[in-house]
Amino acid sequence: MILEGNERGFGGELAQHLLNSRDNDHVTVHAVEGFIASDLAGTLAESEAMAQGTQCRKYLFSLSLNPPPGATVTVEEFEDAIARIEVKLGLAGQPRAIIFHEKNGRRHAHCVWSRIDSGRMRAINMAHSKRKLMDISIALYREHGWSMPEGFLDYARRDPLNYSRAEAMLVARFGRCPVGVGSSRKTCRPGSASLTICPPWKMRRSCSKGSRAQIEKPRSSPPAAISRKVASAWSKASGENGIRFSRFKNSATPLKI
Known part of the structure; x- marks a missing residue:
């Protein structure tokens, strides 16, 4: 099972993407846990409101779970994989939402966690999340007997x-x-x-x-041009005091008259 997750903000845009029925045949909000709101847009808006009490901008962790082509994965197996992932990432007990998408007879899942710990009002650190997801993905391939991608066995063979x-x-x-x-x-x-x-x-x-x-x-100004701009601004600001600049090789020195 391919697991792809990342930290992100903009919960409103994520809700629109996950509820998009144009690119999916069926969209099902399977579970909403740990939130006051009962709909997906309200839950992600609630996460954003809680993040206002911190300095965290990427207050969500969004994960997609894609089974290999031809594999049939039950809802219970998706839930078991999500439970293992949240323990591995340190997100156990955090508010979350699970969404299922079906397209052309193939089902995949999305899970979104709030990274904000409401007890400490701090964001949970997601160190080495991609490596941890890779470990769980390899374990799922082996447990279900799926054909593992070549890149999982050897990165050079991707x-x-x-x-x-x-x-x-x-x-x-x-x-x-x-x-x-x-x-x-x-x-x-x-x-x-x-x-x-x-x-x-x-x-x-x-x-x-x-x-x-x-x-x-981006082009940067040479030091000589910066020196001329500074000298011009200085002379305009202090022109009433009778201060002028005498230009030397690479510097500008104010002289009293």
């Missing part, structure tokens, strides 16, 4: 044409299938099997033949 969730959502906006995104990322430079290209919102990429991706770095 699928080079695989794509991330962000890339899948990006190409979905253009009406394209996400399969093959990994190969299209390498068409800018033929023969570069190990070339890693950042997403387009981080990098300006030119796909001309033989060109390489170039990162747009």
Whole structure:
């Protein structure tokens, strides 16, 4: 079972995403525990209100549980996996919501926890969460006898044409299938099997033949330009006092007249 979790804020947007019936055939809010509100939007708004008493911005931990293709997982097995995950991550006893999505006859689950400990009014630390999720994912594959992905056995044998969730959502906006995104990322430079290209919102990429991706770095002002700006501002502010600047090699020294 593929487990993907991350810390995040913006509970309202997450509620809209989890209740999205456009991309799913069926959406079921299976359980809401530890909240005063009974609906998903109200529970995540409640978590956000509690986070206002702390300095935590990513007050939620969102997890998706995706069984391998062709596998049938019962609700009880999902609940057992979620219970093991929250103990491993230190989220046992925290308010949570469980949502099931069904699409094309395949069911997957989402679970959202509040990271805010109401007793101490502090956010629970989620150190090494991805490594802990990987350990549980491997254990679930072995217990159910599922065929484990090659990348789980050896990181060097992972699928080079695989794509991330962000890339899948990006190409979905253009009406394209996400399969093959990994190969299209390498068409800018033929023969570069190990070339890693950042997403387009981080990098300006030119796909001309033989060109390489170039990162747009912010331009900084040279020290001389900064010195001139400071000297100009100083002279304007202290012009009434009869102070002027005498420019030397790399500095500006105020002189009394």
